[in-house]
Amino acid sequence: MNYIFNPKKVALIGASEKENSVGLGLAKNMLSDNVFFVNPNRESVLGVNCYDKITDIKEDIDLAVIAVPSRIVKSIVDDCVLKKVKGVVIISGGFKEVGNQKEEEEIRDILRENKISLIGPNCLGIISENINASFSYATPQKGSIAFLSQSGAIINSVIDRAGFSKIVSYGNEADLELVDFLEYLDKDKQTKVIAIYLEGIKDGRRFMEVARKIKKPIVLIKAGRSKLGSIAVGTHTGALSGNYDVFVSAMKQIGVITVDSIEELIDFSKALASLPKCKNGVGIITNGGGLGVLAADYCFEYKIDLPELSKETLTKLKELDGVENKINPLDIIGDAMPQRYRIAMDALLSQKDIGGLIVISAPQTMTDHQENAKIVIEMRKKYPLKPIVCCFHSGELEDIPNYGDVLRAVKSIKKLYE
């Protein structure tokens, strides 16, 4: 699989300049010195010379990406075998999902006989730190979340919402399956958390057996929960969606986090990817009373402890001019300038039984979000074992998760306990 995610030389078969075509989307994303385009009907694509066949390329090719009509996929695969490529991604649809199981198996068997790994068919492609071999509408920022998705559109909808180490649209799973990617990603140095969008599962017991052994956190959203939804799954990927209650129970049994929305999928993945476990209760610091109260309510609801401020902490907080009520949640008042954030964060983080912080920077007239963000980053470095999540109106927080709603912040920090 390493050849697929970190190929030296790549060929795109079906490169195109036709507007709104998959071949053009791929060509744009893949364009680099190490990519060769193949299309017998064109001289060049995006100014790069086109070969008639992959076998015409002199250099060794690690990865072949195939985006041609389904009826000629097999002959292209034969060429790839001749060329001795190491891995193949078949973007083209028109196989199992529309009933052409036999054609799909034929292609898989040829590749297996020649020990060539296959991703797809019927997928958006793959993205790693080194290559974007997909027709995604954008290339994501680098990060430590790996995303495995049975839907290409969902990849597109989250691609600019987090940093990713790998993205795999695994399509019909003719050869490489979801569980194979889990095993690969568990060893992948860039990946810290694995997020999954799933419609149907091939073999539930096998999934449990593999996922149980994965050391990195897995966050998963399952579609096809309702009767109508499961019919839609059948027409979308040809998978069986199964009984959702059984699914959730099975995931709970093996420690996989199931979520209800794409927003939660990204929220929790971000927290798990960039923050340490929370080993104690949390402290809340806010420049807006209402938001602090809401955060405290949510913490109660989600059974997160809010430790009382200790004598030592209160002594340190004496420097906070103009703040009367010193409790947790700590309201440093609407006119809080960055210095108050610094004093408050440092004091609370140094308290032993406070394991992490929720820091809120609401837009008051005088709030300096940018400066507050710098202090958060500084404190995160000073207390590396204590997670911090933020509700900042703005400001550059680097990889510290920032949520637009305190409920999202509370639910995300909760995941750092499990």
Added chain:
Amino acid sequence: MNILSFQETERILSKYKIPFCKTEIFNSKEKAFLFAKKIGFPVALKVHGQKVFHKSEIGGVKINIKEEDFDLAWEEIISNVEGKIIEGVLVQEMFHGNEVAIGMNRDDQFGPTIMFGLGGIFIEIIKDVSLRVAPIDKEEAEKMIKELKGFKILDGARGNPKANINSLVNMLVNISNLALKEDQIKSIDFNPVIVNNSKALVADFRIIV
């Protein structure tokens, strides 16, 4: 799809150490009466047959029957199920405690699954149940029981008798073992299982093969 015969049900339950209320099957009222007398009144009468899936709905169940009412109850059940093919009528001891339900089903994707819930309206209306994929160990079985919203009812809330959780844990683990080994069994429905502070007994069994 058939309901397992009483004899086979008895054999399977014993094999997997799943305790059940004292029960015997009869076709003769006189013999049934003698057995009832032996185990002590009041008793329950329940019709049992390969195709009798909803025995309560057709009037095939009567509980808390006293000695003097036995004859009438027997006759009524027999007339209620007239025309239906039955294996016989079960005579069963009345055992009192909290009612819970335990089930096993085979999921297309995950294989055998075990369900635990509180009996009666809790399972039907509130759907307060927990599920697991078999196999489960004791620790997992205990989690299953404790994650019910209504767990406090089993734990002695509002003067309810405290249930023997350990006996339920053992029963769940044994059913999980059964599910993995007896492929011919499609589903199991033990509802109710009655649990008091010393033991848990299956009172109603429906094993589908």
